[in-house]
Amino acid sequence: MNMFSVISLIFFLLMGVSFISAAVFVAIWTYKDAKERGLPAGLWTFIVVLFSKDLLGILLYVLIGRRDSRFACPNCGEKTLTRGKHCSECGTPIDAAKIPVFRNARKWLVAFGIALAVGFGSIFGFFISAVAQPPEGLNNISIGSFSNGVGNEWTYTAMYSTQTQTRDFYITDKLEDELILDATASSGTVTVLVSLADETPLVGMSYPLSSGTDEFVVNHTTIPLDFPEGTRIRLTIITDRARDVDFSATLS
Numbered sequence: 001m002n003m004f005s006v007i008s009l010i011f012f013l014l015m016g017v018s019f020i021s022a023a024v025f026v027a028i029w030t031y032k033d034a035k036e037r038g039l040p041a042g043l044w045t046f047i048v049v050l051f052s053k054d055l056l057g058i059l060l061y062v063l064i065g066r067r068d069s070r071f072a073c074p075n076c077g078e079k080t081l082t083r084g085k086h087c088s089e090c091g092t093p094i095d096a097a098k099i100p101v102f103r104n105a106r107k108w109l110v111a112f113g114i115a116l117a118v119g120f121g122s123i124f125g126f127f128i129s130a131v132a133q134p135p136e137g138l139n140n141i142s143i144g145s146f147s148n149g150v151g152n153e154w155t156y157t158a159m160y161s162t163q164t165q166t167r168d169f170y171i172t173d174k175l176e177d178e179l180i181l182d183a184t185a186s187s188g189t190v191t192v193l194v195s196l197a198d199e200t201p202l203v204g205m206s207y208p209l210s211s212g213t214d215e216f217v218v219n220h221t222t223i224p225l226d227f228p229e230g231t232r233i234r235l236t237i238i239t240d241r242a243r244d245v246d247f248s249a250t251l252s
């Protein structure tokens with residue numbers, strides 16, 4: 001499982017937990033609100049949860065269910081409709097000023113809002129920190145980048161990159177006799193420097209893999225290698241204002 005899969009898994013787990021928490025909060029809020037309004041709280045909570053996927057349940061409750069809100073008549077004390085003109089029990093005219101403000105459920109709504117903001121904030125923050133490396137000055141930044149090196153392969157992707165990265169490969173098998181470089185970028189340049197890691201100063205061959213055009217550039221280069229086992233090959237990828245970078249180096 002590579003780094004990207006792990007990040008995706010954590011991301012979707014966080015999303016799942018957030019949606020379940022949101023559903024629980026909405027259910028609690030509905031129950032409290034319906035109870036305060038003299039409505040069948042259990043039934044409405046069931047409807048809201050049952051149709052929670054497209055928010056139809058909560059919409060039905062707020063627009064239709066709440067129309068039947070009841071309050072205790074100030075005259076006889078029996079529950080009567082808030083939208084009625086007279087008390088259904090004693091017939092006393094209903095004074096709008098005497099209808100209580102239903103606010104028991106409000107604190108649950110506030111809690112839900114805060115939880116939602118914190119939840120989505122942390123998911124967003126997690127995702128951003130996972131995909132973007134911290135900026136190290138204007139000349140060396142990348143946005144939405146992943147570098148992944150497993151065995152004889154190195155891949156580097158970025159939404160935007162203007163930085164330099166280095167990775168060493170060891171020649172471990174006599175069968176490894178070529179280095180395959182592939183790169184695409186929608187603009188900017190991607191250059192790869194291939195050199196021997198133990199040589200100072202580094203002397204190597206520079207391969208411009210994509211050049212600054214507005215068109216989608218694909219470049220494929222195969223470099224024959226002829227080095228003894230244990231030789232350390234150093235690859236340096238230099239990006240300059242490159243967008244939609246997709247680079248891979250494979251030793252095969």
Ligand SMILES: [Zn+2]
Nearest residue numbers: 073076087090
């Ligand atoms: Zn009454």
